[in-house]
Amino acid sequence: MDKKLIILVIVIIAIIGIGVYGYSVYSADSQKGTVSIYAASSLSGQMNATAAQFEKEHPNVKVNIKYGGSSDLINQITSLNQSVDIMASADYGLIDKNLMPNYTSFNLKFGQNQLVIAYTNKSKNSSEIDSTNWYQIFSQSNVTFGLADPNSAPAGYRGVMMMELANTFYNNSTIFNNLIVNNSAITATQNGANTTINSPTNFNPTSKIVIRPAVGDLMPVLESGAVDYVIVYKSDAEQQASSGVKFITLPAELSLNNTTYEPSYSKISINQFSDTNKTKNIKLTPIVYGITLMNNAPDKTLATEFLQLMLSPTGVQITKNNFIDPITPALATANSTNIPSALNPYITLP
Amino acid sequence: MRKLDYTTIFFALMGSFLVLFILIPIVNLMLSSDLNSIIANLKDSQVISSIFISVYSALAATLIAVLFGVPLAYILARHDFFGKGFVESIIDIPIVIPHTVSGIALLLVFTSGGILGAPLGKLGLVFTNAIPGIIIAMLFVSSSFVVNSAREGFESVDPRMEKVARTLGSGTMRTFFLISLPLALRSIVVGSILCWARAISEFGAIIILAYYPLAASTLIYTRFVQFGLSNSTPVAIILISICLTLFIIVRIIIKGWRSYDKT
Numbered sequence: 001m002d003k004k005l006i007i008l009v010i011v012i013i014a015i016i017g018i019g020v021y022g023y024s025v026y027s028a029d030s031q032k033g034t035v036s037i038y039a040a041s042s043l044s045g046q047m048n049a050t051a052a053q054f055e056k057e058h059p060n061v062k063v064n065i066k067y068g069g070s071s072d073l074i075n076q077i078t079s080l081n082q083s084v085d086i087m088a089s090a091d092y093g094l095i096d097k098n099l100m101p102n103y104t105s106f107n108l109k110f111g112q113n114q115l116v117i118a119y120t121n122k123s124k125n126s127s128e129i130d131s132t133n134w135y136q137i138f139s140q141s142n143v144t145f146g147l148a149d150p151n152s153a154p155a156g157y158r159g160v161m162m163m164e165l166a167n168t169f170y171n172n173s174t175i176f177n178n179l180i181v182n183n184s185a186i187t188a189t190q191n192g193a194n195t196t197i198n199s200p201t202n203f204n205p206t207s208k209i210v211i212r213p214a215v216g217d218l219m220p221v222l223e224s225g226a227v228d229y230v231i232v233y234k235s236d237a238e239q240q241a242s243s244g245v246k247f248i249t250l251p252a253e254l255s256l257n258n259t260t261y262e263p264s265y266s267k268i269s270i271n272q273f274s275d276t277n278k279t280k281n282i283k284l285t286p287i288v289y290g291i292t293l294m295n296n297a298p299d300k301t302l303a304t305e306f307l308q309l310m311l312s313p314t315g316v317q318i319t320k321n322n323f324i325d326p327i328t329p330a331l332a333t334a335n336s337t338n339i340p341s342a343l344n345p346y347i348t349l350p
Numbered sequence: 351m352r353k354l355d356y357t358t359i360f361f362a363l364m365g366s367f368l369v370l371f372i373l374i375p376i377v378n379l380m381l382s383s384d385l386n387s388i389i390a391n392l393k394d395s396q397v398i399s400s401i402f403i404s405v406y407s408a409l410a411a412t413l414i415a416v417l418f419g420v421p422l423a424y425i426l427a428r429h430d431f432f433g434k435g436f437v438e439s440i441i442d443i444p445i446v447i448p449h450t451v452s453g454i455a456l457l458l459v460f461t462s463g464g465i466l467g468a469p470l471g472k473l474g475l476v477f478t479n480a481i482p483g484i485i486i487a488m489l490f491v492s493s494s495f496v497v498n499s500a501r502e503g504f505e506s507v508d509p510r511m512e513k514v515a516r517t518l519g520s521g522t523m524r525t526f527f528l529i530s531l532p533l534a535l536r537s538i539v540v541g542s543i544l545c546w547a548r549a550i551s552e553f554g555a556i557i558i559l560a561y562y563p564l565a566a567s568t569l570i571y572t573r574f575v576q577f578g579l580s581n582s583t584p585v586a587i588i589l590i591s592i593c594l595t596l597f598i599i600v601r602i603i604i605k606g607w608r609s610y611d612k613t
Contacts, residue, residue, distance in 0.1 A: 012413070016413075036479075036562075041575070041576075044575075044576040045576075048576070064479075064562040066561055066562070067572070067575070067576065214575070216575050216576060217575050219575075219578055220574055220575065220578055220579050220582075223578055223579050223580075224579055240578055243578050243579070243580060
């Protein structure tokens with residue numbers, strides 16, 4: 001009996017010893033450097049590839065990226081005081097409105113994208129769908145479609161506002177009501193030429209609409225056949241092409257990547273969390289991605305080097321390869337200040 | 351061979367529905383990926399590292415649970431005191447509340463400015479986005495398995511045996527280690543296995559407290575969301591296989607302890 005006890009004690013001490021050793025090795029490793037990033041989920045391909053390149057050029061540095069809906073991520077920074085080095089948003093406007101000037105001092109527009117409708121072979125009536133009839137196919141009773149949550153992600157509110165735009169473009173004032181208002185808690189009010197959409201905290205979808213907090217979360221749902229069509233970015237659809245995902249492009253007026261149509265976009269806006277006193281109004285603008293380095297970044301030097309790589313010709317090529325249209329040189333917004341000088345070769349100053 | 355009456359057949363039929371309900375998704379998942387992608391993932395250092403983090407952190411959490419839970423279980427088994435029901439309910443709370451709620455509760459306390467996080471931070475212990483955070487998230491949600499199982503084990507040890515040892519001159523601590531503990535050991539080990547398994551599978555509390563470094567459950571989720579179904583299933587299969595193997599090994603080991611059971 002005593003022998004077994006001694007063996008047990010030895011085993012326990014050994015396990016604790018291995019653990020302490022392993023932990024010290026682990027923490028020594030991570031002291032070499034970490035870059036922490038919050039990025040829009042549609043940037044996952046581009047950011048993962050840039051991070052891999054960065055880690056190759058900087059051995060013993062780890063790039064930790066958390067993806068999500070840009071509104072959600074920014075909220076975590078402002079409400080939960082999460083400290084992070086870099087924030088990359090699918091809507092540069094969110095950085096301007098929420099992070100400048102208290103959390104960050106500059107905002108660089110670095111990429112563009114467009115909305116598409118993605119589907120697979122399993123999607124109902126997928127052989128007939130095209131850019132002129134998609135809203136009719138959506139309105140069929142057994143067809144389901146997916147959106148990001150308008151309160152969590154730009155892809156969500158852009159998708160919803162695009163459907164309101166569709167009323168004007170297809171000259172059919174029932175589209176938005178049929179597809180969105182009748183299947184959710186969302187409402188729209190007209191005042192003159194302007195339309196304001198109200199998005200309460202709970203989207204409350206019927207079984208016709210699938211909602212996810214980030215646009216990337218919609219792709220596995222589509223691939224499993226649990227939804228017929230999803231409104232996502234072109235980059236999301238292209239990235240999953242090898243898994244059998246196809247997409248139709250939308251007419252230029254609706255795809256949100258053309259500045260020619262900006263006057264008609266600006267007539268539409270959305271109130272996030274419209275049923276609370278923390279509601280935020282966002283106007284529809286063409287899809288432009290913004291990136292910034294936070295004021296209280298844990299590792300400013302390393303983070304600046306990451307941005308350098310991302311905006312350099314190497315990084316721009318990686319961005320292109322991952323189906324985001326790069327803006328190069330990146331455009332600093334008008335109120336940007338204190339931009340690290342190392343980035344000057346790759347950007348246009350305000 | 352025992353004669354099969356209708357009750358046995360009926361119960362077996364009902365039971366087999368439950369077994370199939372669990373078996374079919376697991377088997378389907380195991381067969382959904384081809385060997386090549388599984389092998390490729392086994393060589394992926396991110397996959398190896400996250401599985402190591404999950405298994406080791408769960409082990410650490412289980413050991414801490416045993417170290418503090420077994421004494422608690424002994425007291426709950428042997429003594430009645432004012433507030434005993436309250437203590438027993440507290441231990442069971444983490445099972446009842448949603449995992450994300452546990453994560454939020456822990457975040458508020460263990461963040462670098464929190465009541466426990468600040469003083470422990472001065473000692474060099476960081477919980478948010480670090481392995482200690484993963485360990486305490488796992489400890490929070492799974493420790494009750496050890497306490498409840500150990501308590502039942504101690505309750506099934508006849509107190510008279512302990513008293514006999516005392517009359518023969520054995521001190522209280524020595525009696526515990528030589529009489530009570532070995533007789534309750536099987537229950538404690540079973541509780542520890544459950545605790546360890548529950549800890550490995552924790553996700554909600556972990557992503558709130560320590561999204562990075564990636565535990566296996568977090569990695570599978572990020573692969574699912576960033577790369578799609580077909581990229582997450584190989585890692586899921588690897589994790590299930592490891593858990594099942596360790597589970598079966600420990601079960602085989604404790605089979606030999608049946609001789610200590612009361613009957």
